[in-house]
Amino acid sequence: MSDRPSRPVSASAIEKHVYKVFPNDMNAHNTVFGGMIMAKCDRLALVVAERHSAHVCVTAAVDSIHFRAPAKGNDTLLFSLALNRSWGSSMEIGARVEAENSYTGDTRHILSAFFTFVALDENDRPVDVPEVRPETAEQRRRYDNAQIRREGRLSTRDQLARSGGKP
């Protein structure tokens, strides 16, 4: 850890934010439209990033979005998001979505994803953010794994830049 101030994961996390599915959330296949779930994750991840950094933040990248099971018409979606790690100006936020059948209490894991947000200063330049303080074994595991993912993201970006491509 550096001299930068740190904040605990719990200070910015969102735990089981409830969203009741209605008919206008469905796709032609009569399951919940995945784009709606992704947009909602992005919006809630922004809240986590802005709580942690106390700055305006933008989405820089999203990776490893996995839809693990479909959500259905009568489901209630539960969104949980937490800051896994911060570096300079960037932060990785993990998102997990579950679908709850409110009549039986059964839950299913619907989606996992990782969002990278960058904090901006008043001139829209990236600005350093506080470090993240993991407090549980699970938060420590996510903190360690976030570093592995960051190295993959930056390595891909560098390789593409060298070949003249864009990420």
Ligand SMILES: CC(C)(COP(=O)(O)OP(=O)(O)OC[C@H]1O[C@@H](n2cnc3c(N)ncnc32)[C@H](O)[C@@H]1OP(=O)(O)O)[C@@H](O)C(=O)NCCC(=O)NCCS
């Ligand atoms: C994200 C953005 C601010 C980065 O600006 P930049 O000039 O590339 O800044 P830098 O190269 O100095 O990188 C700043 C940080 O962003 C990270 N970053 C930039 N591009 C990234 C990417 N594609 N994936 C992951 N991290 C990225 C860098 O690793 C760096 O992190 P660090 O400070 O923790 O080391 C800029 O690319 C941007 O404004 N993108 C558009 C954002 C947007 O419109 N989002 C959708 C609406 S919210």
